Amino acid sequence: MTSALGEPNAIAITFFLIFILLSLGITVWASRKTRTAEHFYTAGRSVTAFQNGLALAGDYMSAASFLGIAGLVATSGFDGLIYSIGWLVGWPIVMFLIAEPLRNLGRYTFADVLAARLRQTPIRIAASIGSLAVIAFYLIAQMVGAGNLIRLMFGLPYEAAVVIVGGVMLAYVLFGGMIATTWVQIVKAVLLLGGATLLALLVLARFGFNPLALFAKASEMYGAGVLSPGRLVTDPIDAMSLGLALMLGTAGLPHILMRFYTVPDARTARTSVGYATACIGFFYLLTFVLGFGAMVIIGRDPITRIDAGGNMAAPLLAEAVGGTPFLGFISAVAFATILAVVAGLTLSGAATLSHDLWVNVVRGEKANQREQLLVARLATVLLAIVSIVLGVAFKGQNVAYMVGLAFAIAASANFPALVLSIFWSRLTTAGAQSSMIVGTVAALVFIYFSPTIQVDILHNQSAWFPLRNPGIASIPLSFVVAIAVSLLRPVPSEARRYAELERQLLLGMEGVDQSARSA
Amino acid sequence: MSTPTLESVSAARWRIAVSLTIAMMVVYFGFVLLVAFNKPLLGSIVAEGLSLGMLLGALVIVVAWALTWTYVRWANTHHDASLDRLRVNR
Numbered sequence: 001m002t003s004a005l006g007e008p009n010a011i012a013i014t015f016f017l018i019f020i021l022l023s024l025g026i027t028v029w030a031s032r033k034t035r036t037a038e039h040f041y042t043a044g045r046s047v048t049a050f051q052n053g054l055a056l057a058g059d060y061m062s063a064a065s066f067l068g069i070a071g072l073v074a075t076s077g078f079d080g081l082i083y084s085i086g087w088l089v090g091w092p093i094v095m096f097l098i099a100e101p102l103r104n105l106g107r108y109t110f111a112d113v114l115a116a117r118l119r120q121t122p123i124r125i126a127a128s129i130g131s132l133a134v135i136a137f138y139l140i141a142q143m144v145g146a147g148n149l150i151r152l153m154f155g156l157p158y159e160a161a162v163v164i165v166g167g168v169m170l171a172y173v174l175f176g177g178m179i180a181t182t183w184v185q186i187v188k189a190v191l192l193l194g195g196a197t198l199l200a201l202l203v204l205a206r207f208g209f210n211p212l213a214l215f216a217k218a219s220e221m222y223g224a225g226v227l228s229p230g231r232l233v234t235d236p237i238d239a240m241s242l243g244l245a246l247m248l249g250t251a252g253l254p255h256i257l258m259r260f261y262t263v264p265d266a267r268t269a270r271t272s273v274g275y276a277t278a279c280i281g282f283f284y285l286l287t288f289v290l291g292f293g294a295m296v297i298i299g300r301d302p303i304t305r306i307d308a309g310g311n312m313a314a315p316l317l318a319e320a321v322g323g324t325p326f327l328g329f330i331s332a333v334a335f336a337t338i339l340a341v342v343a344g345l346t347l348s349g350a351a352t353l354s355h356d357l358w359v360n361v362v363r364g365e366k367a368n369q370r371e372q373l374l375v376a377r378l379a380t381v382l383l384a385i386v387s388i389v390l391g392v393a394f395k396g397q398n399v400a401y402m403v404g405l406a407f408a409i410a411a412s413a414n415f416p417a418l419v420l421s422i423f424w425s426r427l428t429t430a431g432a433q434s435s436m437i438v439g440t441v442a443a444l445v446f447i448y449f450s451p452t453i454q455v456d457i458l459h460n461q462s463a464w465f466p467l468r469n470p471g472i473a474s475i476p477l478s479f480v481v482a483i484a485v486s487l488l489r490p491v492p493s494e495a496r497r498y499a500e501l502e503r504q505l506l507l508g509m510e511g512v513d514q515s516a517r518s519a
Numbered sequence: 520m521s522t523p524t525l526e527s528v529s530a531a532r533w534r535i536a537v538s539l540t541i542a543m544m545v546v547y548f549g550f551v552l553l554v555a556f557n558k559p560l561l562g563s564i565v566a567e568g569l570s571l572g573m574l575l576g577a578l579v580i581v582v583a584w585a586l587t588w589t590y591v592r593w594a595n596t597h598h599d600a601s602l603d604r605l606r607v608n609r
Contacts, residue, residue, distance in 0.1 A: 078561075078572055078576075081576045082576075085547070085576050085579050085580060086547075088579075089547045089579065092540075092587050096537075096539045096590055211568075214568070224562065224564065227564070227570035228559075228570050229561055239551050240548065267594075271591065274588070274591045278587075281583060423533065502529060503605075505529070506529060506532070507602060
């Protein structure tokens with residue numbers, strides 16, 4: 001089978017240029033409205049529930065989920081679905097435990113929630129370490145993925161692709177802040193959901209719009225094994241560990257948590273998670289059809305011949321069912337997907353560097369609006385340069401384990417401290433601080449000594465840590481450290497502070513203003 | 520129901536949040552444990568082209584939707600009403 005994939009494709013480039021022009025137009029419009037740090041970080045808190053739902057979905061559905069899972073299902077069948085499901089079930093957890101208290105207690109970053117009841121300086125430094133580690137590994141994964149994809153799709157050199165992604169993303173975030181980033185996410189989410197739906201419909205049209213006929217054909221061609229769990233999940237404890245990190249990591253991703261500050265109140269935050277869960281669940285159900293569609297229509301061998309990881313399954317499928325124009329469209333959508341996710345990550349990294357570290361730790365909250373905005377923009381430029389350098393430096397690395405690492409750190413470093421600070425009155429500064437540091441370090445150390453690094457990459461005989469996914473060890477460890485340190489050295493003043501904050505936790509700043517007025 | 524206290528509203532939200540979180544974890548980890556320990560069962564075919572594993576996998580997504588919907592419905596009707604009364608009854 002011959003494919004136009006990898007040839008400079010006029011239609012793909014046209015669609016791509018339309019997206020770039022549209023998103024830069026949004027950026028110009030947004031830059032006129034970005035006057036204060038409040039606008040830069042939170043889009044003036046004016047985003048509606050439906051808009052934020054789409055933007056959350058846009059931030060979350062990375063190229064890894066679109067191309068990666070479609071490829072994984074196409075090559076491994078059922079096993080790929082374990083990832084889709086794991087990535088969705090984090091959302092109800094975000095809804096039940098995090099979204100509303102986070103909106104009520106914080107301003108720009110999730111560290112605000114901890115800093116509201118604990119001592120600012122040590123908490124913000126510890127939270128920044130965890131956040132920046134998550135953002136760095138997620139950014140590397142996206143940049144390396146972007147470079148490879150664009151080389152495969154458009155025939156551009158890897159380094160050029162990384163620089164283009166870094167440069168365009170810098171323009172969005174630097175000039176348009178959260179307003180531009182939110183609208184880029186919304187446009188991207190609509191394109192991705194629309195494109196994936198159309199692709200799934202074109203596939204299903206060949207099977208009388210009956211997904212079961214498609215799955216039956218897959219098992220007829222490749223054996224019934226493709227419909228049942230296979231070799232991807234060999235160790236039960238490792239499977240649990242992966243599941244735990246996927247589920248709880250979502251609730252610890254800084255760029256996702258930051259989105260809850262862009263809406264006016266907790267009720268809107270709640271409704272927006274509802275829309276996001278609906279969109280993301282629908283999208284992952286589509287990946288069942290796309291993956292098995294590629295397996296049947298393209299075949300496993302042609303897919304792995306073009307890219308060993310199977311990442312080109314969805315674009316190849318688009319070409320097979322919709323011709324070169326549809327391949328062009330889907331390629332442009334995949335590019336837009338990466339750009340949008342990278343922009344969201346960079347903005348949350350800039351918020352950590354400037355709001356948490358500069359404004360609150362270095363300057364002790366004594367920075368005016370002008371300075372806050374300037375530092376946020378300098379941090380954005382710094383992060384864009386760092387992400388381009390890391391993207392080039394990590395060329396050829398396996399990106400899958402870096403995404404896994406990002407989720408494992410998010411689940412071990414950020415999630416325990418955040419959830420305990422919302423629900424547990426006796427949490428102390430030392431407890432939260434040590435939990436975040438131990439969580440980050442444990443996730444990094446366990447991954448380094450795991451078979452993935454020691455056996456697969458360094459070719460050692462055995463690995464000191466038996467699991468490929470550290471979550472089942474590092475997440476409970478982080479909880480235990482937080483609880484033990486807090487109980488060993490209780491701080492009654494911090495427990496009282498929690499009680500004072502209870503009204504704000506439920507009612508937001510509005511509840512506090514009102515009580516101040518009536519007092 | 521007439522005058523909720525801060526503590527009672529907080530406790531009610533905590534109960535709902537924890538129950539729904541546990542429900543989601545039980546369903547999801549139930550699925551993962553079946554994947555890990557009983558592969559032949561999940562591989563059994565329940566209809567032409569549909570294995571039990573795929574059916575249960577799709578159901579986990581449907582359960583995630585249903586639990587999310589349950590929470591939004593509870594919060595929009597009961598929780599918001601309690602919060603409104605808290606705002607008034609100072």
